[in-house]
Amino acid sequence: MNPRILILTNMGPKASAPFQGQFVRTQMQALSELMPVLYFYMSWHSDSRLNRLLKYPVLFLQFVWRYVLSRHKLDLLHVHFFYPTIFLAIFYKLVRNPRVKIMVTCHGSDIYYYEPFSTLYRWSCGWVDQWLYSSEKLKQRAWQAPDDAPVISAGIDATFAQTEFLSREQKDIDLLYVGALDQNKGMDRLIRLLPALADYKVALVGKGPYQTRIEQAIQLYPNVQLLGPKSSNELKVLYQRARCFLSLSRNESFGLVMTEAMACYTPVIATETDGSMQQLADRPEWLIPQQTEAELDALFPEKIQQLLSLPDSDYQALQQVGREQAQACIVSEVALQVQRIYQQVLGKNE
Known part of the structure; x- marks a missing residue:
């Protein structure tokens, strides 16, 4: 049986930025040609005051409805943009499947915007099984960056x-x-x-x-x-x-x-x-x-x-x-690298 892998991100298109998060979707589409993957993103997204106030509660409720309450367990959660999206993955691990693996791709603002790192941010890092970084310099600025954590471009179309x-x-x-x-x-x-x-x-x-x-x-x-x-x-x-x-x-x-x-x-x-x-x-x-x-x-x-x-x-x-x-950054090449990392991370369950 194929492992159930979910790519989740707090990025999504909105009227003022119709291509926001497109690189995550592009990588997901390339991966889907290699293996079955699921995709969850911020679909309710705008610049309104109401949206800025409620978009994360709505994202959380949508995630709970679709995946936490689903009868099918996920085997791997691949989080794009670490913070605060990581809380969805932590919640899933705590209440739905303690064996699920959590993999994170850091893109920049999920590190830059949170320096100096709070206690809650550092605590969240402890739940991650596999880190990926979009550049070597970004990896150096991360609070927790294992030496063997890969540096991989998100991939161009x-x-x-x-x-x-x-x-x-x-x-x-x-x-x-x-x-x-x-x-x-x-x-x-x-x-x-x-x-x-x-x-x-x-x-x-x-x-x-x-x-x-x-x-x-x-x-x-x-x-x-x-x-x-x-x-x-x-x-x-x-x-x-x-x-x-x-x-x-x-x-x-x-x-x-x-x-x-x-x-x-x-x-x-x-x-x-x-x-x-x-x-x-x-x-x-x-x-x-x-x-x-x-x-x-x-x-x-x-x-x-x-x-x-x-x-x-x-x-x-x-x-x-x-x-x-x-x-080397064409998304098909990047997807092959990510697929190999998925296999390595899931292999740790065996």
């Missing part, structure tokens, strides 16, 4: 397995940003940079709390387009068209949009975060320190001009290196 190489001259977008339009992703920084980017064609993809401020700011800059959320297929086309991808994040445990850009032969300039330092470790000249905002404001335009002025051979070398690196 299979859409990016086959992409078209375009030379710099064939591309028609100078600078591309993809992601949430919020403070952590550096949208205040982007607004400040707009005067220095006036000579470039800029495309912004995403949605979020900074949208109104960005819409107002770009009224003075006809070179900037705000395109809204896009599907993986639409993103693939935009990445391929871009000469440079920008990441302005304050915290980023891995940064799958950087990986997607590199998969489409687009070089990346990024602020120094856990994710960018891992992905650009052999290209540190394209990392921007976050020591001061003034330094960041000066360095971004300088690095952009430097990248877009590289000799063709050097630019093409960056394209190829990025593509080769990103291929």
Whole structure:
């Protein structure tokens, strides 16, 4: 009999972020092609005050109804985003199946946002049988990180397995940003940079709390387009068209949009975060320190001009290196790694 495995997450799409949690769903779909898996996510999700107040109680009640009260026991709970989603898994182990294995993938905010770690957070860590981390730097910041805990990318969509190489001259977008339009992703920084980017064609993809401020700011800059959320297929086309991808994040445990850009032969300039330092470790000249905002404001335009002025051979070398690196993060490859870990964790029951 196949083991019953549930992937659960506190992430889910909402009107202001229709692709939120998409990378968890993408990994789940890839795993489902290899083995039977169940999926539970935050389906009642919005920006309303009522939702912010009640979304976790509702998530808990939905979980109890579907899985705790089910006559079928789960063998493994794979939690994406450790805290506070872990409480669902702990509750299941306490009241339904004490033999269930708990595996956790940490993505970033489930560690960054809880430092320094509370007593309850540390207590919750003791229930985990297997940890996974989305970057080595994130693992180093975790409260409890066994040396043998794997570091595995969440995986980029299979859409990016086959992409078209375009030379710099064939591309028609100078600078591309993809992601949430919020403070952590550096949208205040982007607004400040707009005067220095006036000579470039800029495309912004995403949605979020900074949208109104960005819409107002770009009224003075006809070179900037705000395109809204896009599907993986639409993103693939935009990445391929871009000469440079920008990441302005304050915290980023891995940064799958950087990986997607590199998969489409687009070089990346990024602020120094856990994710960018891992992905650009052999290209540190394209990392921007976050020591001061003034330094960041000066360095971004300088690095952009430097990248877009590289000799063709050097630019093409960056394209190829990025593509080769990103291929290891295609979700089908990641799913195979996760499947092997499931088998190892479940084997401990025998």
